Amino acid sequence: MRYGHHRAGASRESASRCRQDDRDRRRLLRRRRGHPLAVGKGAKRPSRARMRGQLLDEAARATLPSAVDVCVCGGGAAGLVAAISAAEAGASTAVLERDFSCGRSILATGGGRCNLTRLDLDARAYNDPAFIDAVCGPLFSTDVLGFFDACGLATSFESEGDTRIYPLSDRASSVREVLLGRARRAGVILACAREVGGIGGDSVLFRELFSDGEHSLRAKAIVLAGRDGFVPAGLDAVPFSPLLCPVACEGLPFDELDGRRVHARVTLLRDGKTVLDEYGEVLFRSYGLSGIVIFNLSRFARRGDTVELDLAPGLDDSSFAKLVSSAGNAAGIVDPVIVDVLGDEKHVSCTVSGLAQTEHAQVRRGGLVTGQFDPATLMVRDRPGLFAAGEVIDIDGPCGGYNLSWAWRSGQIAGTAAAAYAKAGA
Ligand SMILES: Cc1cc2nc3c(=O)[nH]c(=O)nc-3n(C[C@H](O)[C@H](O)[C@H](O)COP(=O)(O)OP(=O)(O)OC[C@H]3O[C@@H](n4cnc5c(N)ncnc54)[C@H](O)[C@@H]3O)c2cc1C
Structure with a gap:
C-alpha cells in the first residue's frame, strides 16, 4: 500500500478527488491480481483457528528483557502512540498486550475506515472540557495531524465541507x-498475548496466554492504556459504563418502523429542559432509535427522558401537513412508510427506557478520575512513575473522531513524559 504524503491541510476538493483516484487504482489492482473481492471467489483463507495459532506462536517468539525504561500496558490506539513516543524519546520500551496482536481495536473504527481525528476538535465536546483543555491545549488537532503526518499516513476529509479526517x-x-x-522502527518490543494483572513495586505483573505462566517486568515508568482492562488498586476510578450506542425507547410503534431512516432534528428533554439538540440521520429499530445522532444522545440519555423528533426540520408544520395530504409521502422528504405509520405528525416523541446493544458500544464512560493526574504529563500525582492514556482515563467524547483523538494525543503526552521520567531517574 502506498502512503503518499497528502497533507490534511490541502484543499478538500483535491482530497476527495485523490481518494476517488485511490479507490479506482485499488479496484484495478485487485482485478489484475485476481483479488477475491473482485472475482467473487479467491484463494482459500487460513482458518480462524490456524491464524490464531500462528499469532500465538508469533507472540511467544517476542522475548522480553527483565527490565525496561517504560512499560506500556495495552497496545491499542493510545498504547501504541505512547510506546512510539517513549521509544523515540530514547527510552527502552515494551508493550504488554492481551490480544494476539497490537492495534486490533483500530480496525473496527469508523466502520472499518477509521475516523482518526477532525480539524475542529473542541474541548467542550468532551465530558471534562477543563481537563481536555489543560492536557491538549489549543493545538489539539494540529498535534494529532502532525503525529500522523510524521508516520507517513496520507489523510483526507470525509467530504467537501466536512472536518472529519480519514486515511x-x-x-x-x-x-x-x-x-x-x-x-518497530523505534525499537518498541510488542509483547502480545500477555495480560497485565497487577503492579508490584516497580514491576508489572502479567500472564502469558500461550504458556499460562505468570511473569513480571521491571520498569522505571509504567503507562496504563488498557481501556476496559487492568486498573491498579488504590487509584480513584469511576465504574465503566457503555456509551455511543442505540437507545431503547417506548411510546412509538417501533416494530412497524423498524429499519426506516429519517433525517430529523432530535431533542433530548429532561423535566421539560433541553439536554441535547442535534440534527442527523435517525434509524428506527424495533427496540427504539439508532444512528450517529442517537449514539451521541446516548452519552446524556437517562431512563424517563423524552426524545422529540422533528421529522422535517426544513418545513413548518402546516407545509408538512399539506405535503403529506397532497403527496402522501411529504413529497419524498420523509420515507412513505414512516408517514403511513405516523400520519401527518411532524413532531413525534418517545420515552427513553435505557441503552440498547451495549455490547457494541463504541466508548466506555468511567475509568481513572481525571483530578488525580498532572495534565502536563498524565502522571498520577501521588504515584510517581505511573502514567495513563486513552479511555482508561474517565474521558469520552461524541462520534466523529473525538475519542481516537484523545487516545492519540494522551498517548503522545504520557509516552513522552514517561520516557523523560525514566531517563531522569536513571
Ligand atoms: C466499533 C467502534 C468504532 C469506533 N469508531 C471510532 C471512530 O471512527 N473514531 C473515533 O474517534 N473513535 C472511534 N471509536 C472509539 C475508539 O476506538 C476508542 O476511543 C479508542 O480505541 C480508545 O483507545 P484506547 O487505546 O484507550 O483503547 P483500545 O484502543 O481499546 O486499546 C486498549 C488495548 O488494551 C488491551 N488490554 C485491555 N486490557 C488489558 C490487560 N489487562 N493487559 C494487556 N492489555 C490489555 C486491549 O486488548 C486493547 O488492545 C470506535 C469504537 C468502536 C468500538
Missing part, C-alpha cells in the same frame, strides 16, 4: 500499519 486509503488497517511500522 486516504479509506482503510482503518492503514492507520494500524503505520503505527506498527513506526513502533
Whole structure:
C-alpha cells in the first residue's frame, strides 16, 4: 500500500478527488491480481483457528528483557502512540498486550475506515472540557495531524465541507500499519498475548496466554492504556459504563418502523429542559432509535427522558401537513412508510427506557478520575512513575473522531513524559 504524503491541510476538493483516484487504482489492482473481492471467489483463507495459532506462536517468539525504561500496558490506539513516543524519546520500551496482536481495536473504527481525528476538535465536546483543555491545549488537532503526518499516513476529509479526517486509503488497517511500522522502527518490543494483572513495586505483573505462566517486568515508568482492562488498586476510578450506542425507547410503534431512516432534528428533554439538540440521520429499530445522532444522545440519555423528533426540520408544520395530504409521502422528504405509520405528525416523541446493544458500544464512560493526574504529563500525582492514556482515563467524547483523538494525543503526552521520567531517574 502506498502512503503518499497528502497533507490534511490541502484543499478538500483535491482530497476527495485523490481518494476517488485511490479507490479506482485499488479496484484495478485487485482485478489484475485476481483479488477475491473482485472475482467473487479467491484463494482459500487460513482458518480462524490456524491464524490464531500462528499469532500465538508469533507472540511467544517476542522475548522480553527483565527490565525496561517504560512499560506500556495495552497496545491499542493510545498504547501504541505512547510506546512510539517513549521509544523515540530514547527510552527502552515494551508493550504488554492481551490480544494476539497490537492495534486490533483500530480496525473496527469508523466502520472499518477509521475516523482518526477532525480539524475542529473542541474541548467542550468532551465530558471534562477543563481537563481536555489543560492536557491538549489549543493545538489539539494540529498535534494529532502532525503525529500522523510524521508516520507517513496520507489523510483526507470525509467530504467537501466536512472536518472529519480519514486515511486516504479509506482503510482503518492503514492507520494500524503505520503505527506498527513506526513502533518497530523505534525499537518498541510488542509483547502480545500477555495480560497485565497487577503492579508490584516497580514491576508489572502479567500472564502469558500461550504458556499460562505468570511473569513480571521491571520498569522505571509504567503507562496504563488498557481501556476496559487492568486498573491498579488504590487509584480513584469511576465504574465503566457503555456509551455511543442505540437507545431503547417506548411510546412509538417501533416494530412497524423498524429499519426506516429519517433525517430529523432530535431533542433530548429532561423535566421539560433541553439536554441535547442535534440534527442527523435517525434509524428506527424495533427496540427504539439508532444512528450517529442517537449514539451521541446516548452519552446524556437517562431512563424517563423524552426524545422529540422533528421529522422535517426544513418545513413548518402546516407545509408538512399539506405535503403529506397532497403527496402522501411529504413529497419524498420523509420515507412513505414512516408517514403511513405516523400520519401527518411532524413532531413525534418517545420515552427513553435505557441503552440498547451495549455490547457494541463504541466508548466506555468511567475509568481513572481525571483530578488525580498532572495534565502536563498524565502522571498520577501521588504515584510517581505511573502514567495513563486513552479511555482508561474517565474521558469520552461524541462520534466523529473525538475519542481516537484523545487516545492519540494522551498517548503522545504520557509516552513522552514517561520516557523523560525514566531517563531522569536513571
Ligand atoms: C466499533 C467502534 C468504532 C469506533 N469508531 C471510532 C471512530 O471512527 N473514531 C473515533 O474517534 N473513535 C472511534 N471509536 C472509539 C475508539 O476506538 C476508542 O476511543 C479508542 O480505541 C480508545 O483507545 P484506547 O487505546 O484507550 O483503547 P483500545 O484502543 O481499546 O486499546 C486498549 C488495548 O488494551 C488491551 N488490554 C485491555 N486490557 C488489558 C490487560 N489487562 N493487559 C494487556 N492489555 C490489555 C486491549 O486488548 C486493547 O488492545 C470506535 C469504537 C468502536 C468500538
